[in-house]
Amino acid sequence: MPDNHPARRRRTAERKGDVRERAILDTCEALLAEKGYDAMAVGDIAQGAGITRGALYFYFGSKQEVVTALVARTVEHLWERSRVTAETDDPRRAIAAAMQRTVELWNEHGLVMRTAIDLSLAVPEIGELWGHTADLFIAAITAVLERAGVQAGTEPEQASAMARALCWMIERTFYHASQESRETLQGASSTCEHIWLISAGLTA
Incomplete structure (x- = not known):
């Protein structure tokens, strides 16, 4: 039976978003060690986080915003x-x-x-x-x-x-x-x- 309670749906979405955001930030930290800030690209962060470049832009508008x-x-x-x-x-x-x-x-x-x-x-x-x-x-x-x-x-x-x-x-x-x-x-x-x-x- 589907869960139609709006508050529960929002909490689920927030948890999923938190997981993705954490993956983005964790990947960024790893890439800082691997490549450094200047060489690191948005595409690298997205790939490491397991999402598309477009999905990353849903959370952050630029590499600078991620950092x-x-x-x-x-x-x-x-x-x-x-x-x-x-x-x-x-x-x-x-x-x-x-x-x-x-x-x-x-x-x-x-x-x-x-x-x-x-x-x-x-x-x-x-x-x-x-x-x-x-x-x-x-x-x-x-x-x-x-x-x-x-x-x-x-x-x-x-x-x-x-x-x-x-x-x-x-x-x-x-x-x-x-x-x-x-x-x-x-x-x-x-x-x-x-x-x-x-x-x-x-x-x-």
Whole structure:
């Protein structure tokens, strides 16, 4: 007997659409590793996702839109890690947890994040996503520094300014280290964590 309930039909369509969109984004991430952004074509993405080029255009209007959606999916995970850091009361534990979770995400999706950084000036939507992500991390780092006793404020020696510098230092350090090896990334993370602890006055 056919299911004529409109809400159930919509949910089924949405699930199918979600599966296809996920396949498109997963394929895009794999092709970034295989070909790089410039060499990757819409046809390659469609073929890898098991759909026609025309079907892909139902979801995304261009390769740039696919990559932007992939970046958006990745930064959602970054935002989750930012929230976890902000919810941890002990500054030392918060710093250690933030760095470890960031290492895990760079190990999983470092190529996407490097692509986001590379395209952030050329593609406004990606620049906005990445900038918003940085702002969330800066706010989380600021909260940790303030809980550790660093004075609130935007002066060079105060929490907000220090957090901004730490955030961009970590981003650039991870960008380069993630291109080498997991061991290099872990070592770079340990160095960044040590600098963050020093900044928070927690090395004694």
